[in-house]
Amino acid sequence: MWRELKPLGRAAESGGYRRYAWTAADTDCRAWFRAQAESRGLAYETDRNGNQWAWLGDPLAGDAVVTGSHLDSVPDGGAFDGPLGVVSAFAALDELRGRGARFGKPLALTNFGDEEGARFGLACVGSRLAAGQLTPDRAHALRDGDGVTLPQAMEAAGHDPSAIGADPERLARIGAFVELHVEQGRALDLSGDPVGIASAIWPHGRWRFDFHGEANHAGTTRLADRRDPMLSYAETVLAARREAELAGALATFGKVSVEPNGVNAIPSLVRGWLDSRAADQPALDTVVAGIERAARESADRAGIDLRVVRESFSPVVEFQHALRDELGRILGAPPVLGTGAGHDAGILSASVPTAMLFVRNPTGVSHSPAESATEDDCVAGILALADVLEGLACS
Secondary structure (H helix, E strand, O other): OHHHHOOOOEOOOOOOEOOOOOOHHHHHHHHHHHHHHHHOOOEEEEOOOOOEEEEEOOOOOOOEEEEEEOOOOOOOEOOOOOHHHHHHHHHHHHHHHHHOOOEOOOEEEEEOOOOOOOOOOOOOHHHHHHHOOOOHHHHHHOEOOOOOEHHHHHHHOOOOHHHOOOOHHHHHOEEEEEEEEEOOOOHHHHHOOOEEEEEEEOOEEEEEEEEEOOOEEOOOOOHHHOOOHHHHHHHHHHHHHHHHHHHOOEEEEEEEEEEOOOOOEEOOEEEEEEEEEOOOHHHHHHHHHHHHHHHHHHHHHHOOEEEEEEEEEEOOEEOOHHHHHHHHHHHOOOOEEEEOOOOHHHHHOOOOOEEEEEEOOOOOOOOOOOOOOOHHHHHHHHHHHHHHHHHHHEO
């Protein structure tokens, strides 16, 4: 499975992956998922929001046990974030069949669409739509950097966008969702454990900062006469680091666009996107408020107009304690870890019981080609997932 996935959407110049939603690379990944499902005799379907499902047993029976993750990537992302959970789902099913397991509940393997939000700027689009956390009207308004709307992209990839929206009937048939994911940090590496269980997902969000100044000639305009939004943006980036350190939180400006984007031109607009996360809501509120305050103070001094827009937000997610405890019982009490990364499991937790397994990442690097996990640890993750699925779905 890894050999087949490896070339799909891989950028030769970086070695990373560019599997953006509803692109050719995404289509190739979707075809791979369908082939894996059909080769195992599973009933394949795509739901109204473009999420893929592979069923063992009757999808309408209810109380289904579901596992999977996503196949899309961030720009120049690594091989494991998302795909490890999907590959492990198929491998865990193979393991259970090899054990002669008898399933008492329906089992589904899934690939949720557009989890990373790399193309349209909003994470977990497929699961948000299914859970009713993203309205069809807002989804229809999403555009990529080239102005292509989400419905246009879906239609171009062969999916009918007219029916996107909440899917409560489907979610009501799920008794438990367990997502396996490579750890995005080094807690397991430091503890010496190959597999852990997630306790909670930190509250996190994305904010867009628009700094409007005045375009002018870089070679003829006196410094005193400039309304340069790049300076206010730069001060805001430094403020983000300062505020995050003070609060023990995280804050990152990882994306920026500049207009007119000329080497010899003072910008008229600098637009930067803030990603901020913290262990609790008060800490997150403190960090974002401090960053916005610093941005406005800098903008006021320089005569810059500033607009701040919250583009997405996910509150703290405490995974269902009963399901989490059951996983711990099945696996013999592995480490329980919090995480600052968002996941489809976090979105779905408001609608169905969810839990997560983490596989050790020896470098702690994620969203990068340097992301890694050893083969032994991946196998440990598969066996742990198989044990969990057996405990939840087999009689």
